[in-house]
Amino acid sequence: MRRMFVVLTVLFALTLSACSTSSYEVEEGNTLVVGLEAAYAPYNWTTQAQNEFTVPLSGQPGAYVDGYDVVVAQYIADELGLVLEVKAIEWDGLIPALQAGQIDVIIAGMSPTSERAQTVNFSSEYYRAQQVMVVRTDSSFAAATTLAGFTGAKVVAQLGTLQDDLIDQIPSVVHQTPLDSYNALTNSVLSGVADAFIAELPVAMSIVQSNSNLTFINFTGSNGFTVSEEDITTAVALRKRDTALLEAINGVLAELSVETRDAWMLAALNRQ
Known part of the structure; x- marks a missing residue:
């Protein structure tokens, strides 16, 4: 899995996190804003063609995002009764965006490394790869x-x-x-x-x-x-304070079988 830890990025993230202290409320109808690159197939990629798996990219009219991460994000949102919104953000800007409150979670093929865990929480794994x-x-x-x-x-x-x-x-x-x-x-x-x-x-x-x-x-x-x-698994990244959301997401992932995850990944590969 992908791993990047830059001291300046973490310090920036810590600074941004101090600007907001409210935690995410897991209530039906609330919007769950997910951040990803939209350029890391088959986990996520940008497309102009809409299908049953795609989600519009926020702030990019006519652009959609597809991929394994998107299917997982939609599943989590549906199970929790939330409305899914997806934003495309450069890889090294994802954690700062999370801490700044621009997004609620990161679902982007991110590895739950010990370095990242110093500034964010991670859910249980939602995929593992060689x-x-x-x-x-x-x-x-x-x-x-x-x-x-x-x-x-x-x-x-x-x-x-x-x-x-x-x-x-x-x-x-x-x-x-x-x-x-x-x-x-x-x-x-x-x-x-x-x-x-x-x-x-x-x-x-x-x-x-x-x-x-x-x-x-x-x-x-x-x-x-x-x-x-930690290098062969991917997990959802959340702000440290969003413990209720973390618990809710882990509850959803616990019901998601390995067979279903593999089937979703294969389907994403075929679409891409």
Whole structure:
């Protein structure tokens, strides 16, 4: 899962949180404002085509957001009798926006890391995924089954993420400068500038589905990356003071089976 912790961002978030002390009231008919990037398929992405899964993007006429996060957000809102509103916010602005009261929760494929937990609360997990390597189908690394099989490879990842940290677990790796988007990562590998990039399994599946020249390697057992529990799960982020909302969301998630979650993710992949 993605991980980014910048001291200045946290300090800014703490400052903003001091500006407002009221907690969210979980009452039927209230609006639940969800923040996400709308650019992280299959978790969330922007589309101009409306369907039964999309939600209008607040402040962006004619734009909608779709994806696994959106389905989860709608399910939570429906179960709690709330009206869902979704705002698209840059990744590094999500926690500051939460603390400033611009949004009520973050549902954006965010990992519940210990660093983030210093400033926000996290719900129980709503998805977990593995970390995989994306390579060209004609790459000499396409047959690798272990991290050692990528010895000496040029590997890149998204800026400010767990994936960028994981690169150094590869023996004698050439750790390339991180890029700011998965489009950039995809082009880097397709062009041969990089041999591989690291992504969560659902994201890799989405990218490979749209690029026949790419494939991904899903490691088994102890052959892959060493990650902590917080690095393979996603959770809803909330303000520390919104304990009633946290309890309500956890109650909803407790009734959501693994089979349903996997089915929603597969459906999001197919739509995207």
